[in-house]
Amino acid sequence: MNAPFTGKHGESAFARLCDELRPDLFRFAFWLARDRQVAEDVVQESLLRAWRSRESLTEIGAAKPWLLTIVRREHARLYERKRFETVPVDDLVGSESPELAAAEDQQVLDLRRAIIELEDDYREPLVLQVLMGLSTDEIATQLGLTQAAVLTRLFRARQKLRKRLVVGANDEGD
Amino acid sequence: MDCLEFRRLAGADPQHPDAAVLEHAAGCPRCAGYLRRTLELDRRILAALSVPVSPQDAGRVAAPAAPIPGLDRRRWYALAASIVAGVLVGSLLWLGGPRNSLAQDVLAHMDHEPEAFVVTAVPADPAVLGRVLERGGIRLRPEVGTVSYANSCRFRGRTVPHLVVQTDGGPVTVMVLRNERPDTAVAFAEHGFSGTIVPAGPGSIAVVGAADADLARITERVLAAVDWSQE
Numbered sequence: 435m436n437a438p439f440t441g442k443h444g445e446s447a448f449a450r451l452c453d454e455l456r457p458d459l460f461r462f463a464f465w466l467a468r469d470r471q472v473a474e475d476v477v478q479e480s481l482l483r484a485w486r487s488r489e490s491l492t493e494i495g496a497a498k499p500w501l502l503t504i505v506r507r508e509h510a511r512l513y514e515r516k517r518f519e520t521v522p523v524d525d526l527v528g529s530e531s532p533e534l535a536a537a538e539d540q541q542v543l544d545l546r547r548a549i550i551e552l553e554d555d556y557r558e559p560l561v562l563q564v565l566m567g568l569s570t571d572e573i574a575t576q577l578g579l580t581q582a583a584v585l586t587r588l589f590r591a592r593q594k595l596r597k598r599l600v601v602g603a604n605d606e607g608d
Numbered sequence: 609m610d611c612l613e614f615r616r617l618a619g620a621d622p623q624h625p626d627a628a629v630l631e632h633a634a635g636c637p638r639c640a641g642y643l644r645r646t647l648e649l650d651r652r653i654l655a656a657l658s659v660p661v662s663p664q665d666a667g668r669v670a671a672p673a674a675p676i677p678g679l680d681r682r683r684w685y686a687l688a689a690s691i692v693a694g695v696l697v698g699s700l701l702w703l704g705g706p707r708n709s710l711a712q713d714v715l716a717h718m719d720h721e722p723e724a725f726v727v728t729a730v731p732a733d734p735a736v737l738g739r740v741l742e743r744g745g746i747r748l749r750p751e752v753g754t755v756s757y758a759n760s761c762r763f764r765g766r767t768v769p770h771l772v773v774q775t776d777g778g779p780v781t782v783m784v785l786r787n788e789r790p791d792t793a794v795a796f797a798e799h800g801f802s803g804t805i806v807p808a809g810p811g812s813i814a815v816v817g818a819a820d821a822d823l824a825r826i827t828e829r830v831l832a833a834v835d836w837s838q839e
Contacts, residue, residue: 457661464659545656563621564650565657570621585620592619592649 439488448488451497452481458498458566459505465561466509468550480508499572502562506576548598556591559584614639622646710788710805711796714814717763717770718781718801729774732758737771744769744784745836746809752833764788773830777821782830786811809836 439448456477463473463480484504491500549557562568562576570588574581614632618625622643625633633640731737732755740758741748746769748755756779757772763783771782785805790812794805803816804827813834815827 460661461657461659465657541652542656545652546659549653549656560653561657563623564653569624585617589616589620592646592653595653596649 439491444488448485448491451494452484452501455498455501456481459501461565462502462561463505463509465549465557465565466506467512472509472512476505476509476512479512480505483508498566499568499576502566502568502576544599545595548595551598552591552594556587556594559587560591563588611636611639615642618643618646622650710785710790711794711798711803711814713764714781714783714803714805714816715796715798715801717761717783718816729754730756732756732772740769740771743767745786746784747835747837749833749835752830773826775817775821775826777826778818780815780817780821780823780826780830783814783816784811784834785814788812806831808834 439445459480460473460477463476464470467473467476480501484501491497549560552560559573559577562573563570568576570581570584573579573588574584577584579587609628609632611632614629614636617629618633618639619642625643629643633643737748737755737758740760743760744767748771752773754774755771756774757770759770760767761770761783763770763785764787766787768786769782769784771784773780773782781803786809788805788811790805790807793807796803796805797819801816802819802821802823803814804823805812805814806827808831813827813830815823815830817823817826
């Protein structure tokens with residue numbers, strides 16, 4: 435099929451697809467912005483843009499990476515439009531994003547803190563891989579990097595998290 | 609492939625090890641351990657990344673086909689989403705509640721036992737397994753398969769056997785809940801896991817595995833293997 439999302443049938447198929455993917459898109463936007471309110475705005479705008487361009491999507495299988503690209507661009511666009519103030523990470527974890535502070539257990543909270551503190555270059559490929567289930571090849575396309583660069587970033591991201599968790603555990607033991 | 613190269617690859621993409629990585633792991637116990645730890649780290653990363661999604665964020669996407677006079681598309685969209693969110697909240701209240709709380713507790717408990725996610729052919733210490741089963745007042749027939757982990761865990765104020773059985777579909781957590789008796793079998797799926805809690809003996813047995821595990825077959829095997837007669 436060349437244009438699976440055209441016509442009335444295509445409209446409802448696209449709405450269903452967005453419905454399924456929306457929680458994932460929200461989480462992705464959240465980890466880009468590290469702010470629930472911004473993530474909500476980004477996803478809402480992204481889905482509107484996607485809706486308007488749905489007929490350009492020719493393969494159902496390509497929908498998720500396509501939507502992720504729109505979310506990334508919308509997030510970048512939002513940051514271009516509004517110059518957000520820099521928020522200290524502690525504020526972000528503690529008060530700006532209560533859902534982070536209300537993690538189910540301490541281990542999850544520690545890891546969320548560590549992921550928040552990762553540089554964007556490391557956090558984003560990790561989120562795309564672990565949360566979104568993209569292959570390293572797809573991540574490379576998404577981020578405009580070589581696959582080797584993606585592998586390096588993913589390796590370093592995990593290394594940094596490991597180190598951070600070990601340090602955290604030692605601090606607790608002190 | 610040397611150990612350094614192995615770690616670079618397994619540390620970057622542990623979920624999809626290629627043939628060379630697997631071959632190296634098979635012959636190098638330290639690197640196999642590294643891969644297991646990285647997979648465990650990934651499981652924890654996934655749990656950390658899976659921030660809660662509010663009903664509004666999980667809401668249905670309404671097609672903004674016809675603009676409503678007086679409302680721009682964005683407002684129309686927000687309005688539609690809020691209506692659907694309201695319906696969804698109502699549904700969640702009905703679907704949630706006590707029916708799922710036991711399942712939630714089982715999943716929450718698993719978070720504290722990383723051994724539950726380790727793929728291994730190494731069986732648990734028979735003496736430890738024996739003590740766990742004895743404390744739980746059960747026996748376990750060998751047909752259940754390789755039990756790689758056994759612990760007596762505190763769960764809802766009781767001490768219960770927490771076992772991990774290795775299956776073709778990966779490690780499966782089994783919790784024998786003598787004091788929890790659901791009226792009917794409960795099935796659940798969350799955070800990449802699927803599970804079931806089945807009435808058995810005087811209580812129930814919880815079986816939790818990967819989302820794609822053949823849970824029905826595994827549960828049947830576990831039910832047949834647990835002998836409550838030690839009571």
